[in-house]
Amino acid sequence: MSLVSDRMDPEQALELILSSLDEAKAEDILSIDLRGKSSLADFMIITSGRSHRHVGAVSDRLLKDLKDNGFGNAHVEGLPNCDWVLIDTGDHIIHIFRPEVREFYNIEKMWAADTQDDI
Template sequence: MPVVIWKGKTLTTVQAKGNVTRIFPKSPERSDEAAARALQLVLGSLEDSKAEDIVTINIAGKSALGDYMVVVSGRSSRHVMAIADHLITDLKEGGQGNARVEGLDTGDWVLIDSGDIIVHVFRPEIREFYNIEKMWAAPDMEDGTLH
């Protein structure tokens, strides 16, 4: 049975030797700088694609999903797909690797996960319906209880 060694909150590398799996944490300074650079790349790409209503949400410390969530709108399904295609290309060319993508075929809601940055590209009606910004704007619960 493998043994998992975990130090810190953010993990980067998994190496397996025999029955031991070692997981090494990211350096907080490197992680923050890399996330900030990735965010600037994403925002630049979205602005180039004429994405509308760009909202950036800092989710570092709130979720293990990433450091930032970016929510944007496209005017139509075709515009949503074009924004997503342009962003995927820019992420790859910017050294961010291959992002994981869902929903590109329909153009209603495209989710792009580049690791540190999660981008949601919506048609306006779909964005209004799901209202993701409101969910992430909920106050932090310090003691884990609801009042």
């Protein structure tokens, strides 16, 4: 089941997500196109916040923007600790990390391995 609004296709929604992250001053934003590579989602977005508080603020801003644009309530994990917040809209999986946590898990290396030419 996708939470994407009826009026917005996954690529338009990606633009909304990227814009929201940029406006919240998220850092090192990376978008990975998973279409045809995984049934998990169409896009994975990985970004960082400077601190626990910044990760929380970026997450809150994105959740508000998603809700205001017809996405309803996306599935969220990790918000209480704000080390690594995962937001799942169905077609998009967004990971918001503190820099140290992002470096430790390095998930973009695993998911971007097949798409290095596209990045």
